Amino acid sequence: MSTDNNSGIAARWKGRTNLLGLERSELEAFFASLGEKPFRARQVMKWIYQAGEDDFHRMTDLSKALRDKLNDVAEIRAPKIMTRQVSVDGTRKWLFGTDEQNGIETVFIPERKRGTLCISSQVGCVLDCTFCSTAQQGINRNLSAAEIVGQVWLANRELGCTPKTGRAITNVVFMGMGEPLANYRNVLAALRILRDDLAYGLSKRKVTISTSGLVPMLDKMIDEEEFALAISLHAPNDALRSQLMPINDRYPIAELLAACRRYIEAGEMRQKHIYVEYVMLAGVNDKPEHALELANLLRSLPCKVNLIPFNSFPGTTFKRSSKEDIDRFQEILISKGIITITRRTRGEDIDAACGQLAGKVVNRSRKRAAILEQRVGTQT
Ligand code: SAH
Secondary structure, eight states: OOOOOOSOHHHHTTTSEEOTTOOHHHHHHHHHHTTOOHHHHHHHHIIIIISOOOOGGGOTTSOHHHHHHHHHHEEOOOOEEEEEEEOTTSOEEEEEEOSSSOEEEEEEEEOSSOEEEEOOSEEEOSSOOTTOHHHHHOEEEEOOHHHHHHHHHHHHHHTTOOTTTOOSOOEEEEOSSSOGGGGHHHHHHHHHHHHOTTTTOOOGGGEEEEESOOHHHHHHHHHHOOOEEEEEOOOSSHHHHHHHOGGGGTSOHHHHHHHHHHHHHSOTTSOSOEEEEEEEBTTTTOSHHHHHHHHHHTTTSOEEEEEEEOOOOTTOOOOBOOHHHHHHHHHHHHHTTOEEEEOOOOSGGGTOSTTOOOOBOOOOGGGHHHHHHHHHHHOO
16 A cells, blocks of 8 residues: 555546545446446455555456556545644644645544544535634535545545554544535535445444535435434524524524424434534623523424534634633533533644634635535535
8 A cells, every 4th residue: 555645646647537435336337337247346445445545456356457457447546645733632634635726624533432533525615604714715616525535545544544453533524624515415425435334334423414504405415324413503593693604594593403303303213313513602602691592492402512612713803712601501501401511622733623624725705605506406
């Protein structure tokens, strides 16, 4: 397995089919087009994801003729590693180049019993939440399935994970740059690969989609795949939420929570609760009356609340709530019977914490509405 992905592979292999990011059915169709049996797709899938291999010549259970053929017509190409940073707390952040001008950030958060990879779904973000650094970057484009799943593939290699050493990444969360449901098709493909036993085999509880609440896409996703759901609520009423998150004008709280109920009720096998994320902004949404209003709003919704202390970034006027205010807010929710935890801030010294990811984005924000419209309106 080669470890350097920065060798201008993209230019050299232009025109070949990138097998990274193809779902099992697509990979089988690709092998069928070469006149090969479906089990070849399954073999190659294991090589790509479980062995982290990108060189067909090393896929030793394929015939020499097939390896040569694959080398001619296909490639396994992830984004390029641009920079690596390691926090004092062990959190790692990578900047992965997605094309000549743009890059996305991916964060690995090691904990005692698990390792969480926080991945991006867009170059920038189509939304404009006022308290988020990514939103300030604007939007360039959606990531392809290869670029989404490629973050996991690259991180595994960077962390030195092989089938022998075992996995460092036990959980994947779509909480990096971007709004995953605004890139529905490619996020769904990536989700299927993350869940596929021939790839990463992650159970539904181990893959979390975090969304600001694009209700129609959320409903579609619920019909298609299983995953853990986190919603970014951040305010207990529409007036405040619309100020913080303009998307609320389009999908107000009642509609979003109704979609969350549909998710919870969708079937036996589903998660029995959702996660509600709530960023703690000093003097804005952190008062006891907000906590009471939130408790009332969530009263009958099976959920766990994650309070996220605000993480600062250049140019913002928001401030993090004090520890006392966060504790008081948490106590009120708990006293009302709502399971609530305060998320520990990780990787702050390398700007890897929630809402701090900026990447490298050539802003095309004027296209924001068009990208959002297209995703919400016409994707199948
Ligand atoms: N677009 C998705 C993923 C966003 S990032 C979503 O909206 O859910 C994951 C979480 O970090 C979201 O809840 C987001 O609102 C939160 N976040 C954004 N900026 C933040 C900041 N500066 N400090 C703390 N959390 C932030």
